[in-house]
Amino acid sequence: MSHLLELHDLEVKFALRTGDIIAIDGVDLTLDKGETLGLVGESGAGKSVTGFSIINLISKPGYISKGKIIFDGEVISSFSDEKMREIRGNKISMIFQDPMMTLNPVFTIGTQMIETLLAHKNISKSEATKIALEKLQKVQIPSPETRLDQYPHELSGGMRQRIIIAIALLTDPQIIIADEPTTALDVTIQAEIMDLLQELCETDHMSLILITHDLAVVSQVTEEIAVMYAGKIIESGATNEVISNPRHPYTKGLINSIPGSIKPGEKLQQIPGMMPTLSKIPPGCAFNPRCLEKIGICETNIPEPKKTDVGTMASCHLI
Amino acid sequence: MVMLVISLIGFSIKSNIGDPVRDLVGERVTPAERAAIADQLGLNDPFLKQYTRFVKNVCHGDFGTSLIYRKPCLEVILKHAPATIELVLGAALIIILISLPLGVFAALKPKHLFSRFLMGFSTLGVSIPVFLTAIMFIYLFSVILGWLPSYGRGETVDIFNNGYWNSGFLTLDGLQHLVLPCVSLASIMLPLYIRLIRSEMMEVLETEYIKYAWAKGLAPMRIWLVHAFKNTLLPVVTVFGLQIGIMFAFTILTETVFQWQGMGFMFLEAIERADISLLIAYLVIVASVFVLVNTVVDIFYGFINPTVRISGTK
Ligand SMILES: Nc1ncnc2c1ncn2[C@@H]1O[C@H](COP(=O)(O)OP(=O)(O)OP(=O)(O)O)[C@@H](O)[C@H]1O
Ligand SMILES: [Mg+2]
Numbered sequence: 001m002s003h004l005l006e007l008h009d010l011e012v013k014f015a016l017r018t019g020d021i022i023a024i025d026g027v028d029l030t031l032d033k034g035e036t037l038g039l040v041g042e043s044g045a046g047k048s049v050t051g052f053s054i055i056n057l058i059s060k061p062g063y064i065s066k067g068k069i070i071f072d073g074e075v076i077s078s079f080s081d082e083k084m085r086e087i088r089g090n091k092i093s094m095i096f097q098d099p100m101m102t103l104n105p106v107f108t109i110g111t112q113m114i115e116t117l118l119a120h121k122n123i124s125k126s127e128a129t130k131i132a133l134e135k136l137q138k139v140q141i142p143s144p145e146t147r148l149d150q151y152p153h154e155l156s157g158g159m160r161q162r163i164i165i166a167i168a169l170l171t172d173p174q175i176i177i178a179d180e181p182t183t184a185l186d187v188t189i190q191a192e193i194m195d196l197l198q199e200l201c202e203t204d205h206m207s208l209i210l211i212t213h214d215l216a217v218v219s220q221v222t223e224e225i226a227v228m229y230a231g232k233i234i235e236s237g238a239t240n241e242v243i244s245n246p247r248h249p250y251t252k253g254l255i256n257s258i259p260g261s262i263k264p265g266e267k268l269q270q271i272p273g274m275m276p277t278l279s280k281i282p283p284g285c286a287f288n289p290r291c292l293e294k295i296g297i298c299e300t301n302i303p304e305p306k307k308t309d310v311g312t313m314a315s316c317h318l319i
Numbered sequence: 320m321v322m323l324v325i326s327l328i329g330f331s332i333k334s335n336i337g338d339p340v341r342d343l344v345g346e347r348v349t350p351a352e353r354a355a356i357a358d359q360l361g362l363n364d365p366f367l368k369q370y371t372r373f374v375k376n377v378c379h380g381d382f383g384t385s386l387i388y389r390k391p392c393l394e395v396i397l398k399h400a401p402a403t404i405e406l407v408l409g410a411a412l413i414i415i416l417i418s419l420p421l422g423v424f425a426a427l428k429p430k431h432l433f434s435r436f437l438m439g440f441s442t443l444g445v446s447i448p449v450f451l452t453a454i455m456f457i458y459l460f461s462v463i464l465g466w467l468p469s470y471g472r473g474e475t476v477d478i479f480n481n482g483y484w485n486s487g488f489l490t491l492d493g494l495q496h497l498v499l500p501c502v503s504l505a506s507i508m509l510p511l512y513i514r515l516i517r518s519e520m521m522e523v524l525e526t527e528y529i530k531y532a533w534a535k536g537l538a539p540m541r542i543w544l545v546h547a548f549k550n551t552l553l554p555v556v557t558v559f560g561l562q563i564g565i566m567f568a569f570t571i572l573t574e575t576v577f578q579w580q581g582m583g584f585m586f587l588e589a590i591e592r593a594d595i596s597l598l599i600a601y602l603v604i605v606a607s608v609f610v611l612v613n614t615v616v617d618i619f620y621g622f623i624n625p626t627v628r629i630s631g632t633k
Binding site for chain 1: 526541553
């Protein structure tokens with residue numbers, strides 16, 4: 001029954017001058033070994049914050065205010081920074097959104113790879129170099145030896161993202177959290193990078209949390225999906241089930257807005273309105289002002305997650 | 320290019336203010352005689368011709384003769400240069416040694432009481448004029464405490480044994496004499512650098528690549544002192560290169576207060592006694608030093624910034 005990673009009733013607040021805002025509001029998630037999970041939602045839904053809270057690296061005024069995170073049987077949300085460092089980049093690796101901004105411009109690829117290994121493993125520099133080369137080959141980078149001496153600016157975006165994936169693989173982590181790993185790349189390279197990630201996770205039995213707002217990608221790559229809206233998970237379950245039988249109106253809206261989900265010639269459907277800012281979340285269901293199927297109770301009561309007829313979970317009064 | 324412009328400016332000053340005939344023969348000659356000498360010296364030639372001649376002479380190291388010292392200007396300046404260079408070097412060293420750790424600390428712990436004190440103090444520091452600090456230093460450390468000498472260079476050593484470079488760095492007495500002038504010269508720029516380093520570093524700490532370094536699980540010391548520090552250094556080095564030239568300008572004040580026998584001291588003397596040739600020579604030489612220093616700084620910048628280095632070699 002025990003999962004590799006569990007988030008229990010996680011709440012993250014940002015202590016702003018105008019008062020605390022709740023960015024993550026009672027999120028429950030589980031991830032098993034070798035499982036791939038897609039975390040989707042609009043911009044500002046709290047996907048990145050959820051990802052960063054797992055390695056306890058939420059940016060400054062943010063902090064975990066409630067709940068806990070259990071990894072490999074240990075409550076890592078209460079770990080000290082010192083202990084947390086042994087997990088970050090070692091057992092749980094992260095891939096950031098923009099490969100142009102992620103690597104430090106003044107150090108060579110080799111330096112940035114080797115330092116990661118030396119931070120976690122008691123090995124020599126030459127052993128570290130060997131591992132680095134091996135991982136560069138794994139991500140199919142041409143002439144890996146020359147890459148080690150190159151600086152980030154000498155490489156293209158797609159190449160850099162491959163290098164960042166190679167860095168993520170260095171320590172053979174159990175989980176990779178990829179936060180929109182392809183958003184900053186052009187379309188042809190996006191597919192290559194996604195294929196690569198998927199393949200690597202399969203062969204090495206790594207778990208993957210894929211954060212994205214691209215439902216098409218999620219449906220191709222992941223087995224499980226969690227849809228976020230205004231800091232809450234509003235629908236979750238097996239990816240193909242959620243995509244083909246969405247039960248929450250928001251998920252339905254998201255799916256209808258993917259190009260290709262409808263017949264050619266038909267107009268794409270948009271969800272009307274915008275996600276509320278976190279300081280102005282409406283009472284009741286946070287989605288109610290935009291919901292096409294709204295009933296009276298939606299404006300007063302917050303819906304609890306319920307099991308749907310197709311075996312997924314959804315937080316909606318209509319179920 | 321820069322050098323040409325500066326020499327042109329210098330030369331215009333010379334041809335307009337200076338009266339080389341008076342320099343040569345004094346006041347007691349008839350106007351007719353003066354005209355003859357002027358003609359002989361080529362002073363009635365068109366401006367451009369005179370200027371070309373001047374540049375040609377300068378290229379051969381001939382800046383004319385100093386009125387006060389009755390020696391070639393170049394020699395006079397070279398004799399005074401080491402004192403000033405040592406003063407600037409000492410001040411630069413003090414700035415680097417103090418502003419780096421303090422700036423980095425203030426960036427890492429912005430809420431710490433010491434950082435707040437530092438920021439308040441540096442605001443105050445920027446607004447105190449250098450001669451006031453210098454005089455306060457002299458009063459406190461020489462007059463009241465008697466710890467440090469307040470004027471002159473003390474005992475110096477002729478490092479190349481040719482009478483030019485007398486260094487104060489090699490004897491205890493020389494070093495003691497260096498302390499106050501260097502500290503007061505450094506104090507002009509110190510607050511600025513602490514602030515600059517602090518703000519640059521704070522900006523770097525917010526970047527994605529630093530967040531990524533944390534996500535890789537690196538040790539805090541490595542992230543701060545290797546990753547963030549190197550990126551902080553880039554803009555700071557550029558500013559430092561520009562400011563070191565300005566520091567040469569400030570030596571004029573410092574050298575006067577401390578009776579420091581350097582180029583700045585010499586410059587004021589030259590002004591007082593209207594030694595135009597020496598003044599021009601000073602301007603041209605200081606400008607060349609300025610250009611030289613900036614080149615060196617650019618090269619150093621290329622070393623720490625890979626983007627520049629690569630585009631340079633391509
Ligand atoms: N540093 C911060 N300071 C204050 N609020 C923040 C900060 N970072 C995130 N938030 C809040 O948390 C919310 C969720 O942000 P998050 O970055 O997780 O969104 P996201 O789902 O990843 O969106 P995107 O698709 O744009 O990346 C934001 O709407 C914002 O209000
Ligand atoms: Mg995000």
